[in-house]
Amino acid sequence: xxxxxxxxxxxxxxxxxxxxxxxxxxxxxxxxxxxxxxxxxxxxxxxxxxxxxxxxxxxxxxxxxxxxxxxxxxxxxxxxxxxxxxxxxxxxxxxxxxxxxxxxxxxxxxxxxxxxxxxxxxxxxxxxxxxxxxxxxxxxxxxxxxxxxxxxxxxxxxxxxxxxxxxxxxxxxxxxxxxxxxxxxxxxxxxxxxxxxxxxxxxxxxxxxxxxxxxxxxxxxxxxxxxxxxxxxxxxxxxxxxxxxxxxxxxxxxxxxxxxxxxxxxxxxxxxxxxxxxxxxxxxxxxxxxxxxxxxxxxxxxxxxxxxxxxxxxxxxxxxxxxxxxxxxxxxxxxxxxxxxxxxxxxxxxxxxxxxxxxxxxxxxxxxxxxxxxxxxxxxxxxxxxxxxxxxxxxxxxxxxxxxxxxxxxxxxxxxxxxxxxxxxxxxxxxxxxxxxxxxxxxxxxxxxxxxxxxxxxxxxxxxxxxxxxxxxxxxxxxxxxxxxxxxxxxxxxxxxxxxxxxxxxxxxxxxxxxxxxxxxxxxxxxxxxxxxxxxxxxxxxxxxxxxxxxxxxxxxxxxxxxxxxxxxx
Amino acid sequence: xxxxxxxxxxxxxxxxxxxxxxxxxxxxxxxxxxxxxxxxxxxxxxxxxxxxxxxxxxxxxxxxxxxxxxxxxxxxxxxx
Numbered sequence: 001x002x003x004x005x006x007x008x009x010x011x012x013x014x015x016x017x018x019x020x021x022x023x024x025x026x027x028x029x030x031x032x033x034x035x036x037x038x039x040x041x042x043x044x045x046x047x048x049x050x051x052x053x054x055x056x057x058x059x060x061x062x063x064x065x066x067x068x069x070x071x072x073x074x075x076x077x078x079x080x081x082x083x084x085x086x087x088x089x090x091x092x093x094x095x096x097x098x099x100x101x102x103x104x105x106x107x108x109x110x111x112x113x114x115x116x117x118x119x120x121x122x123x124x125x126x127x128x129x130x131x132x133x134x135x136x137x138x139x140x141x142x143x144x145x146x147x148x149x150x151x152x153x154x155x156x157x158x159x160x161x162x163x164x165x166x167x168x169x170x171x172x173x174x175x176x177x178x179x180x181x182x183x184x185x186x187x188x189x190x191x192x193x194x195x196x197x198x199x200x201x202x203x204x205x206x207x208x209x210x211x212x213x214x215x216x217x218x219x220x221x222x223x224x225x226x227x228x229x230x231x232x233x234x235x236x237x238x239x240x241x242x243x244x245x246x247x248x249x250x251x252x253x254x255x256x257x258x259x260x261x262x263x264x265x266x267x268x269x270x271x272x273x274x275x276x277x278x279x280x281x282x283x284x285x286x287x288x289x290x291x292x293x294x295x296x297x298x299x300x301x302x303x304x305x306x307x308x309x310x311x312x313x314x315x316x317x318x319x320x321x322x323x324x325x326x327x328x329x330x331x332x333x334x335x336x337x338x339x340x341x342x343x344x345x346x347x348x349x350x351x352x353x354x355x356x357x358x359x360x361x362x363x364x365x366x367x368x369x370x371x372x373x374x375x376x377x378x379x380x381x382x383x384x385x386x387x388x389x390x391x392x393x394x395x396x397x398x399x400x401x402x403x404x405x406x407x408x409x410x411x412x413x414x415x416x417x418x419x420x421x422x423x424x425x426x427x428x429x430x431x432x433x434x435x436x437x438x439x440x441x442x443x444x445x446x447x448x449x450x451x452x453x454x455x456x457x458x459x460x461x462x463x464x465x466x467x468x469x470x471x472x473x474x475x476x477x478x479x480x481x482x483x484x485x486x487x488x489x490x491x492x493x494x495x496x497x498x499x500x501x502x503x504x505x506x507x508x509x510x511x512x513x514x515x516x517x518x519x520x521x522x523x524x525x526x527x528x529x530x531x532x533x534x535x536x537x538x539x540x541x542x543x544x545x546x547x548x549x550x551x552x553x554x555x556x557x558x559x560x561x562x563x564x565x566x567x568x569x570x
Numbered sequence: 571x572x573x574x575x576x577x578x579x580x581x582x583x584x585x586x587x588x589x590x591x592x593x594x595x596x597x598x599x600x601x602x603x604x605x606x607x608x609x610x611x612x613x614x615x616x617x618x619x620x621x622x623x624x625x626x627x628x629x630x631x632x633x634x635x636x637x638x639x640x641x642x643x644x645x646x647x648x649x650x
Contacts, residue, residue, distance in 0.1 A: 071631070098635060119631040248630050250614050275611050458610060527603040527610070527637055 001210065001239040004203050009170040009195040011084035013238050018045045018081075021240035024213045027074045028261060031247040037074055041240070044078065050160030052082035055113065057161050058138050062087030062168045065178065066113035067106055069093045069120050072219045072245045075142050075156060077233055079115045087168025088113075090177045091190075092224035095120055098526065099127035107133040108188045109178050109415070115156065118144040172196035178415055179226060181362040181461055189463075190415035197365040200408040202235055204385040208372055209332060209356060211239035215264040218244045218257055220272070225459065226366045227267050227336045251275070258327040267334040270344065271457035273355070277347050280322070303350045309374045315352020322351050332356045336367070337459020339446060339493030342378040349376050358382050359444060364430055365409030369444045380443035381436075390444065391429075392437055399437035400447050404429040435491075446493050452486040452551060454496035456528045464498055467529050470521050471500065475514065478503045478541050480549050481531060487555045488563040497532040499567060501558065503541060510536065510568075519570060533567040572650060577624075578643035584623055585616060585639070598640040620646060 002020065007013040022042040029037040039047070060066065066083045068090065070076045083090050091109040093102055095117075102124060106114060114136050116124065121141045124130065139153040170176070176198060178190045209231075211217070219232035236243050244261045246253055257263065268276070287295060302318045305311060312331065316323040323330070332354045335345075340357050348355045358370035359381035368390060371382035384390045388407045395401035410430045413421035424431055433451030436444050453463045464481035471479055484497045500518065504510065522530045537558060542550040558566070572580070578598050586593040589606045596605055603613065614630070620642075621628050626649045636642050 096634065117631070119629070119634075123635075250618050250630075251611060252618065271609060272611060523601045523604070523637065526635065527601075530604075 001206060001212075004199045004238065007199060008172050009084070009174070010176050010198050010234060011081075011087065011167070011170060011195075013199070014081055014084060014234070015167060017041065017237045017240065018048075021213060024240045025242045026237065026240075027077065027243055027245070028216070029074050029245045029247065030253075030257065030261075032253055033256075036247070039074060041237075044074075044081070047074075048078045048081045048085065049165055050162065051078065051156075052085040052165035053163050054159045054161040055082055055086050055088075055138070056165055058113075060086050060088060060113055060138070062170070063089060063174070064113070065089045065091050065109055065111040066115065067091040067093055067109060067111040068224070069095050069102055069114065069116040069124075070142070070223075071095055071117065071247070072223050072228070072232070073117075073247065074245060075115075076223050077243070079140075079156075080233065082165075083113075084176070085165055085167055087170050089175050092177065092179060092229065094180070094222060094224050096222070096526070099123045100129045103127060103129035103133050105180055105188055105190075107135065109180075109190060110135050112136060113138045113140070115140045115142070117142050118148060121153065170195055172199065173412075175412065177229075179224075179229075179362050187417065187420070187465070188415075189417070189420070191362050191411045192413055192415055193362075193365065193411050197409045197411060198230070198234060200387055201230060201365040201367070201385075202238060204387050204409070205230065205367060205370070206235060206239065207386055208370055209265070209334070211236045211241035211265070213240035215239075215241040215331075216244050216261050217241060218246075218254075218261070218263045218266040220246070220249060220254065221267050221269065221337065221459070225337065226360075226362045227334070230366050231265065231267055231334060251279075255325075258330065259324065260327075262327045262329045264329055264331050265334060266330070267336060269337040269457065269459040270335060270340040271338075271459075273333065273335050273340060273348075274344055274457070277344050280351075281347075299350055302352050306349070306352060307375065310349075310352070310354045310376070312352065312354075319352055323353070326353065332373075336360065338455045338457055339381075341494055345376075345378040349378065359434075359436075359446060361432060363411045363424065364388075364405050364407065364432070365411065368403075368405050368407075368432075377441075377443050380439065380445050382444065383442050384444070393431075395437065400435055401437070402450050403432045403434045403436045403444070403446075405432060406430070447491045448485055448489055448493060449483070452483050452555070454483045454485075454498060455493075456496070457494075458528055460528050462498065462529055467498060467525065467531065470525050470529075471518070474517065474521070476502050476508065477505045480541065480551070480554070482535075482551070482555060482558070484533075484563070484567070487535075487558045498530070499533050499535050500531045500570075501535045501537050501554075503537050503539070510534070515570070522570065531570065533570055535561070535566050535568065572647070574643060574647050577647045577650070578640060580623065581620065581639050581643045581646065584619060588616065588619055596639065598643070599638055601637050602639055602642070603637055624650060626650060 018041045026041045026044050027039040066088050091111050140156040141153045142156040172195050175192045176195045177193045181189050217236050221228040334356045345355045358367045360367035369382040369384050392401040393404050406429050435448050436446045479502050482499050484499050542553045582596045632645045
């Protein structure tokens, strides 16, 4: 791998990686059974340079911002490379957001370039919010049908120019990306990540889980997500490894990809990992009793022999069929985006498939702690990565307090939100809002959140304030949304839910009509943003002089009710 | 050629059979995530079954942001 200590920017490191590994395969793209494309690093450069040149000719300069809204595919990475080559700032946006949310973030980011896929562009143009994003000068649309109406945009495939693009150097402290950790509907939280954040995080992660030429990473998590950007793009590229993209994420094609492409690493969110566990367990349960006994005995042997550390070669021999289903070369499943239940982690480890779980947040540059598997500790989120200074603030008698982090990987701040930045990064320490403690061996254990938000099993961060817009003008005296565990702390990171707290008008009751109105509004939200229950509150919400709800005080008053009795089904 | 009503009805029938939910408890405007109690992965699985049933290809992006049976049926209808 490249020695990242020598580099000032993502762009400079990627440029050298393309030269150093020119003959190695860097990208494989498959659409269902069909392999669509296979590119070497040299071929990648042949695609990216003309795009970078065309961007420069179109007036895209150093520090200009370019957004990408795409599903995982080769053109995502080629476009990102070209943007960094031009010294630009990348704004990776979630393709799963609604068009209105995407327009809001496009406007907020100040992006002058947008790269997107035709189906997404079709939805974006149908949205009335389009008029608001006047900052966009160049819109590139990929894979548009020949007769598609592309007025005001350019075809990505035709947007190229000859000649060698000028490489624009950036410094470590310059902003490399603006990553939205959440914030649609409310205050967009655009994390400004520097080149240093990525370079340092990559060094730390590859010190534990390194890639090598010939290895293949299956990219399933959206590349706009901090984890996939690091382990599905920057990390493998600077090591000369290959990234495999699937154009459909149907479980049957994902399963096929493991043996077909001999996958070495994959990142999954807990929801997908649990689904995989369920499928495997069903297959084990269906074995005839004799085979089942033998299988269980082999698992027990494997478990005993891998107690202190993974022994991949041995596990692959002992549990051959299981490992063959994963292609036989899988070294670890990286799981992130949300908290994973220990029993799921243990299930895979007992089969000889290490799950590299950890803990992190976008603001900290992806991962803060990672399980180094020496030994495997399913009950923790691992130890701090090299370079991470982690401490527990104001610990209670049992040692549990707020996790805070100081590191070169911590973001420089939130875009256009100096007040919020000052609340989040205090004297150089990032306040995570998560509650945890270290055990005697230096492993971090998590015990819920201090902040009013939830993280779904799909790895989505949801801030209640961002969901409230959907209930605007609801015919009640006042309302607000809370994370249930913020009101009633449960000391757990799983099963988190949002609640709609209602203060009805005097004499008003919770009628069926009001319930229907709430349900209809709730159903218009993306499924992972929906509220799960209602709570009635009979007094005025405490508010500041500027009429903002004092959420912590209100939560304290709500907590006086019994949780089970207070939450009404929606 | 099926009408949109027929397509919608077939979507409802297939969903009720596959996820073992009483057919009469499902309506076209229902949110299928909620009514079937499924997550995004199971929704992708439903898509594969609908493709097989109708003999069409239904790219993942076609159902991006779709959560009710009626819209799902209309996306299928446009590809029949």
